[in-house]
Amino acid sequence: MRLDGPVLVVGAGLLGTSIGLALRAAGVEVALADVSEENLRIATGLGAGTPEDVTPQLVVVAVPPDHLAEEITLALRETDAVVTDVGSVKAAPLRAVSAQVDEAALRRYVGSHPMAGSERSGPFAASGALFDGRPWAVTPHEHADPDAVALVTALAEVCGATPVVFTPAEHDRAVARTSHLPHLLAALVAGRLTDAPREHLALSGQGVRDVTRIAAGDPGLWQQIIAANTEALTVLLQDVRGDIDVLLTALADDDRARVAALLDRGVEGTAVIPGKHGGPTVAEGTLFVAVPDHPGELARLFADATEIGVNIEDVHIDHDPARPVGLVELSVATDAVDHLVESLESRGWTTHR
Amino acid sequence: MRLDGPVLVVGAGLLGTSIGLALRAAGVEVALADVSEENLRIATGLGAGTPEDVTPQLVVVAVPPDHLAEEITLALRETDAVVTDVGSVKAAPLRAVSAQVDEAALRRYVGSHPMAGSERSGPFAASGALFDGRPWAVTPHEHADPDAVALVTALAEVCGATPVVFTPAEHDRAVARTSHLPHLLAALVAGRLTDAPREHLALSGQGVRDVTRIAAGDPGLWQQIIAANTEALTVLLQDVRGDIDVLLTALADDDRARVAALLDRGVEGTAVIPGKHGGPTVAEGTLFVAVPDHPGELARLFADATEIGVNIEDVHIDHDPARPVGLVELSVATDAVDHLVESLESRGWTTHR
Numbered sequence: 260m261r262l263d264g265p266v267l268v269v270g271a272g273l274l275g276t277s278i279g280l281a282l283r284a285a286g287v288e289v290a291l292a293d294v295s296e297e298n299l300r301i302a303t304g305l306g307a308g309t310p311e312d313v314t315p316q317l318v319v320v321a322v323p324p325d326h327l328a329e330e331i332t333l334a335l336r337e338t339d340a341v342v343t344d345v346g347s348v349k350a351a352p353l354r355a356v357s358a359q360v361d362e363a364a365l366r367r368y369v370g371s372h373p374m375a376g377s378e379r380s381g382p383f384a385a386s387g388a389l390f391d392g393r394p395w396a397v398t399p400h401e402h403a404d405p406d407a408v409a410l411v412t413a414l415a416e417v418c419g420a421t422p423v424v425f426t427p428a429e430h431d432r433a434v435a436r437t438s439h440l441p442h443l444l445a446a447l448v449a450g451r452l453t454d455a456p457r458e459h460l461a462l463s464g465q466g467v468r469d470v471t472r473i474a475a476g477d478p479g480l481w482q483q484i485i486a487a488n489t490e491a492l493t494v495l496l497q498d499v500r501g502d503i504d505v506l507l508t509a510l511a512d513d514d515r516a517r518v519a520a521l522l523d524r525g526v527e528g529t530a531v532i533p534g535k536h537g538g539p540t541v542a543e544g545t546l547f548v549a550v551p552d553h554p555g556e557l558a559r560l561f562a563d564a565t566e567i568g569v570n571i572e573d574v575h576i577d578h579d580p581a582r583p584v585g586l587v588e589l590s591v592a593t594d595a596v597d598h599l600v601e602s603l604e605s606r607g608w609t610t611h612r
Numbered sequence: 613m614r615l616d617g618p619v620l621v622v623g624a625g626l627l628g629t630s631i632g633l634a635l636r637a638a639g640v641e642v643a644l645a646d647v648s649e650e651n652l653r654i655a656t657g658l659g660a661g662t663p664e665d666v667t668p669q670l671v672v673v674a675v676p677p678d679h680l681a682e683e684i685t686l687a688l689r690e691t692d693a694v695v696t697d698v699g700s701v702k703a704a705p706l707r708a709v710s711a712q713v714d715e716a717a718l719r720r721y722v723g724s725h726p727m728a729g730s731e732r733s734g735p736f737a738a739s740g741a742l743f744d745g746r747p748w749a750v751t752p753h754e755h756a757d758p759d760a761v762a763l764v765t766a767l768a769e770v771c772g773a774t775p776v777v778f779t780p781a782e783h784d785r786a787v788a789r790t791s792h793l794p795h796l797l798a799a800l801v802a803g804r805l806t807d808a809p810r811e812h813l814a815l816s817g818q819g820v821r822d823v824t825r826i827a828a829g830d831p832g833l834w835q836q837i838i839a840a841n842t843e844a845l846t847v848l849l850q851d852v853r854g855d856i857d858v859l860l861t862a863l864a865d866d867d868r869a870r871v872a873a874l875l876d877r878g879v880e881g882t883a884v885i886p887g888k889h890g891g892p893t894v895a896e897g898t899l900f901v902a903v904p905d906h907p908g909e910l911a912r913l914f915a916d917a918t919e920i921g922v923n924i925e926d927v928h929i930d931h932d933p934a935r936p937v938g939l940v941e942l943s944v945a946t947d948a949v950d951h952l953v954e955s956l957e958s959r960g961w962t963t964h965r
Contacts, residue, residue: 374817386964388902388939394814423814433812436804441823444797446878447855451789451848453880459786461747461776463885464727466826470794473819475882478875482868489863495804496860502800503853510842510849515835522831525799528806529828532816549741557924558914565911574927586744611739 260409262417264288267315267340269330271295271302273380273389274345274373275321279307280387281418290315302382317410320344324483328355335364341407342368343414347434348487349398349427357400366404369411370427372396372434373420380477388419395420398427435491442473442481443492444499449474543572544596548587549609550576560587560608567602569595613762615770617641620668620693622683624648624655626733626742627698627726628674632660633740634771643668655735670763673697677836681708688717694760695721696767700787701840702751702780710753719757722764723780725749725787726773733830741772748773751780788844795826795834796845797852802827896925897949901940902962903929913940913961920955922948 265288268275272293279289279302289308293299299310318334320327320342327346334342335356346352349370357365373395395415399408415422425433449471452460485492502521509517550556557576564571573590591599600610618641621628625646632642632655642661646652652663671687673680673695680699687695688709699705702723710718726748748768752761768775778786802824805813838845855874862870903909910929917924926943944952953963 374815384965386900388900388962388964391902391939396815423811425811429812430815433808433815436808436812437816437820440804441801441820443859443874444801445819445823446875446881447852448794448797449879449881450855450874450877451793451851451881452884453877454851455786455789455884457884458776458778459782459789460884460886462727462749462783462786463790466798467790467794468885469822469825470798471878471882471885472822474875474878476879478872478879481875482872485863485871486866486868489866493860493863496856496863498804498807499800500853500856500860502803503849503856506796507846507849507853510838510846513839513842515839518838519831519835521796521803522799522827522834524803524806525824525827526802526829526831528799528802528804529824531805531808531810531813532821532824533813547739547741549744555918558911558918561911561914565908571910571929573929576924576926586741609741611741612737 260406260413262287262410262413263316265290265313265315266414267292267313267318267334267338268308268321269293269318269334270321271298271307271382272321273382273384274375275319276302276305276307276382276385277375277387277389278319278321278345278414278418280305280385281390282414283307284387285417287417288313298382302385305382305385307382307385314338315340317414318342319414320346323480324348324352324487327352328359331356331368332359335360335368340367341404341410343371343411345371345373346487347372347438347484349396349425349430350490351487353400353427362402365400366402367407368400369403369407370398370400370430371411371415372398372430373415373418375420380480390415390418390420393420394423396425396430397422398425398430400427431488432491435488435495439485439488439492440495440499442476443485443496445471445474543590544593545588545590545612546596546600546603547611548589548603550587557587560603563603563606563608564589564599567599569599569602613759613766615640615763615766616669618643618666618668619661619767620645620666620671620687620691621661621674622646622671622687623674624651624660624735625674626735626737627728628672629655629658629660629735629738630728630740630742631672631674631698631767631771633658633738634743635767636660637740638770640770641666651735655738658735658738660735660738667691668693670767671695672767673699675699676833677701677705677840680705681712684709684721685712688713688721693720694757694763696724696764698724698726699840700725700791700837702749702778702783703843704840706753706780715755718753719755720760721753722756722760723751723753723783724764724768725751725783726768726771728773733833743768743771743773746773747776749778749783750775751778751783753780784841785844788841788848792838792841792845793848793852795829796838796849798824798827896943897946898941898943898965899949899953899956900964901942901956903940910940913956916956916959916961917942917952920952922952922955 267290269292290313291308320330375389375393412422575588620643622645643666644661671693673683728742728746765775928941
């Protein structure tokens with residue numbers, strides 16, 4: 260089923276406004292609604308759509324988790340359009356909507372969840388490119404109209420994303436493991452830092468920074484996500500509590516084999532995560548380059564890498580405010596590391612692996 | 613006390629060889645020893661020192677945790693030098709050494725721990741710049757000779773690191789929280805991914821990748837580190853188990869306030885981590901730039917940023933193998949974001965915040 264529009268986007272936050280921008284860029288007519296006049300003003304100002312009344316082909320509900328069921332129900336009652344939402348949890352809102360509307364209306368509802376976001380929120384952070392190449396879960400229930408499923412799939416594609424089909428329950432179990440559990444444990448690790456004497460934190464390295472980064476996310480939003488996915492999260496948290504009990508017993512008994520087994524399983528776990536955007540994992544090697552800490556030097560490094568002809572897959576700058584030299588970590592294809600190291604050294608850069 | 617050398621480095625792995633390289637670069641004579649002839653050949657070939665017999669001023673023991681006490685004891689018995697080690701845990705080896713040598717010998721031992729490393733190991737991964745600007749814990753026991761403390765402090769400084777003094781027990785409590793607990797919980801989160809149906813992992817985003825990255829570290833080494841820091845880790849793991857019980861009860865009771873309190877403490881925790889290298893946290897803002905995926909474009913972006921005159925604090929490239937455009941995330945001082953966005957847009961770049 261073709262997405263011809265108009266599309267009504269309910270909720271002009273980060274996701275709703277980004278969807279509006281992506282659809283407008285594809286020439287699809289977009290109407291925007293939001294309880295916040297400020298959000299609406301910003302989103303329309305960015306060109307994500309207009310606040311006019313339309314008879315929509317598709318309604319996209321992009322509101323916080325606590326208001327999903329209410330807004331989906333309203334859209335099914337007040338329009339004859341296909342309705343989707345972009346919430347992080349799928350089964351609980353579906354249950355709530357099913358209790359409110361008849362089966363004919365429910366057929367028009369197909370949930371979805373783009374795997375994209377930002378640590379920032381609101382329409383100012385929006386971008387039509389937000390979904391480029393990202394997975395976008397489409398989660399039809401058993402009574403969903405195949406045309407409605409096709410239209411929501413088309414929405415994901417028009418926004419530049421890759422649709423992936425899950426049942427609502429499967430989706431929730433998947434994100435409990437790949438998103439909600441990591442978020443909660445990152446929050447617990449970070450929370451334990453607040454008990455530490457300040458001077459102990461001087462020994463914080465890159466590891467603890469990486470593990471805790473996502474714990475800085477909006478607690479108001481995350482509290483709603485967690486409350487909506489209690490069932491799947493409870494199972495996983497019980498599993499982790501079991502793992503911790505195993506660890507505590509192993510530490511008390513000096514049972515190295517049990518500790519090693521848990522560490523080995525962790526190594527395996529890091530290897531099963533697919534490459535970025537769901538693509539295959541690319542074998543990457545890293546090297547470090549010492550770079551004098553002013554803007555021109557970084558540009559010179561990238562210009563040299565260009566001339567050397569090696570594609571940089573990722574960059575990390577370890578910036579030291581106390582010293583005039585920073586360490587730049589470059590990730591490149593494994594078989595390009597030697598060549599890049601030699602070529603950079605011959606151009607006078609100090610490198611190490 | 614001046615570090616004049618010679619220095620005997622026992623263990624020519626990543627840390628030992630890097631220390632040799634840093635000392636040689638400062639003109640200090642270095643002798644290397646290793647049970648592996650291969651490691652010794654590589655390390656001497658890199659110029660980290662020579663395998664000759666010397667009468668050392670300082671012995672640096674850089675062997676795996678399980679062999680620390682044995683090699684420190686040997687060095688105290690066979691030389692009159694000051695002896696240090698660079699192991700990740702300090703109290704357990706000190707206890708073992710104290711039981712083996714008399715108090716006069718023990719006065720010459722001062723433990724230390726540079727906060728630097730790499731996911732790679734062995735002398736090939738070594739670099740004289742490995743410690744540049746990093747914290748280096750110096751952990752004197754109560755009977756340590758002040759001259760010995762001064763000499764180990766000088767070692768850290770000559771290697772380019774910033775010495776930070778802790779008691780051995782304090783050091784171990786600090787790294788249990790900032791390093792060993794994050795490692796174990798990252799391993800548990802990663803380990804739970806191995807149970808998942810493969811298709812669920814398509815929904816893995818950047819969050820779970822960051823949380824689990826360190827879980828890929830060498831299990832053989834980490835098992836030794838954990839076994840040597842059982843006491844401090846047990847307390848922290850019990851705390852986390854308590855947190856998980858609170859969470860499970862809160863989920864069962866739909867007690868949002870308890871969940872919110874744990875999430876809020878996580879946000880606080882991310883804010884107390886000092887800036888990289890222990891420096892102050894700099895307020896940074898981020899912006900995204902769409903960059904065509906070939907080498908010259910990245911160089912052009914950095915050249916433009918240079919001309920615009922904004923210093924890039926960090927870079928992250930979200931590289932999508934399936935599309936010709938990547939998203940480059942730039943971190944710059946908060947008050948420079950607007951200027952950089954406008955200036956890049958005016959040069960034809962597509963940006964978003």
